[in-house]
Amino acid sequence: MIRIDVTSARPLEDQIAAALRQALAQGEIGPGDELPSVRQLAGDLGVHWNTVARAYRRLADERLLIVRRGRSVVAREPSGQPSRVARTGLREQLNEAIAAAVLGGISSDEIGRIFQEALARFGERRRS
Amino acid sequence: MTAQQVLQIAVACIATATPWLVARIALSVASRHAMSVGAAFPPPRAMHILTRATLVALPLAATAGWFLTPPSLLMGAVDVAAFFVLSILGLRALSEIDSASRPARDVQASERAASLRPRRLRDYVPLAWHAVPFVACVSGLALLAWRLESVSSSRLFVPVSFILAAPVFLWLYEVWMRSEISGAGSVDVDHRHADQRRRQRIRQILVVETILIVGLVGIGHALLGLDWKAPGIRVVLGTTGGALLAITGCAFALSSELNRRRYRDAGSASQASR
Numbered sequence: 001m002i003r004i005d006v007t008s009a010r011p012l013e014d015q016i017a018a019a020l021r022q023a024l025a026q027g028e029i030g031p032g033d034e035l036p037s038v039r040q041l042a043g044d045l046g047v048h049w050n051t052v053a054r055a056y057r058r059l060a061d062e063r064l065l066i067v068r069r070g071r072s073v074v075a076r077e078p079s080g081q082p083s084r085v086a087r088t089g090l091r092e093q094l095n096e097a098i099a100a101a102v103l104g105g106i107s108s109d110e111i112g113r114i115f116q117e118a119l120a121r122f123g124e125r126r127r128s
Numbered sequence: 129m130t131a132q133q134v135l136q137i138a139v140a141c142i143a144t145a146t147p148w149l150v151a152r153i154a155l156s157v158a159s160r161h162a163m164s165v166g167a168a169f170p171p172p173r174a175m176h177i178l179t180r181a182t183l184v185a186l187p188l189a190a191t192a193g194w195f196l197t198p199p200s201l202l203m204g205a206v207d208v209a210a211f212f213v214l215s216i217l218g219l220r221a222l223s224e225i226d227s228a229s230r231p232a233r234d235v236q237a238s239e240r241a242a243s244l245r246p247r248r249l250r251d252y253v254p255l256a257w258h259a260v261p262f263v264a265c266v267s268g269l270a271l272l273a274w275r276l277e278s279v280s281s282s283r284l285f286v287p288v289s290f291i292l293a294a295p296v297f298l299w300l301y302e303v304w305m306r307s308e309i310s311g312a313g314s315v316d317v318d319h320r321h322a323d324q325r326r327r328q329r330i331r332q333i334l335v336v337e338t339i340l341i342v343g344l345v346g347i348g349h350a351l352l353g354l355d356w357k358a359p360g361i362r363v364v365l366g367t368t369g370g371a372l373l374a375i376t377g378c379a380f381a382l383s384s385e386l387n388r389r390r391y392r393d394a395g396s397a398s399q400a401s402r
Binding site for chain 2: 001002003004005006007023028029034035036037039040041043044045046072
């Protein structure tokens with residue numbers, strides 16, 4: 001199950017891509033599993049099919065999905081080694097999140113604790 | 129009164145009543161849906177106007193069919209005129225039904241969820257059931273090709289039209305079933321019961337599709353062997369029955385959007401929240 005908020009300032013395409021990434025990371029979608037068609041997901045979420053198609057394409061560019069034109073969308077087998085792009089992306093996103101937290105008055109210790117908690121929660125969800 | 133005259137009156141009545149029949153089916157689909165979700169559904173005023181106009185036009189068209197000797201070109205013009213004039217009122221009625229049923233169809237939610245399980249037609253209908261309309265349609269067409277050489281070439285229009293309507297309905301209803309499964313508006317607020325409702329709706333569509341195709345192919349073939357130069361009661365019943373079946377099939381296909389819940393589009397939802 002993926003969720004989006006249409007009133008959020010974050011673009012719908014980003015939200016869908018992020019929700020799918022999370023579902024892949026947590027094992028909700030396994031390697032080789034087929035995903036819903038663009039029309040089905042767009043219909044369920046009440047968004048334009050092009051928004052879903054762009055989100056799928058983005059994940060295909062990140063080598064997370066295989067999009068076969070006019071056919072199914074399948075989750076790709078994860079690569080054994082973490083990619084350089086994934087590491088760079090994580091660093092960038094962490095830097096942004098830390099900057100926002102510091103500006104919001106959160107101390108470094110608390111940021112570390114929140115990060116550890118989030119990582120532990122994610123690990124538990126993945127195991128379950 | 130000859131059977132030809134009865135046929136002429138029946139055709140005049142069908143041509144006159146078609147807009148009302150289509151709007152009445154749409155109204156019944158929309159009002160039943162509104163009732164099932166507990167939404168208000170004010171009766172559209174244009175429907176009352178259409179009903180009154182049809183009640184006035186029906187006896188006039190039937191009287192014209194009674195007095196004009198068949199086959200009459202003037203009667204054909206009366207049928208076409210009655211259909212077009214009442215269609216204008218019918219379109220207005222359909223538009224009002226569409227607007228009145230919006231509160232029962234539009235789901236306003238800023239947070240939306242979607243299942244990641246792909247849905248396919250075979251998950252909802254057994255393959256053997258699904259094959260019935262296809263088999264009926266293909267056999268009807270093959271039989272038509274085989275019989276065409278042996279039947280008289282005069283008055284083929286009605287029976288051949290009924291048989292050729294079968295693939296059109298097959299396509300229309302297959303598209304409808306697929307859009308119920310994966311198309312826009314397949315949302316249901318209660319996700320636990322969504323699949324059950326979807327299954328029920330898809331099976332209903334398949335039943336109507338099968339009745340339409342088997343009925344039209346059957347009636348078409350029954351009419352193909354009859355003498356159209358001196359039509360009997362079977363020609364009258366077959367033509368009337370086939371026409372009513374085809375009109376009902378079109379009306380249901382036209383009403384397909386009227387009982388489908390959908391999210392209001394993302395743009396309007398985000399504007400509303402600001």
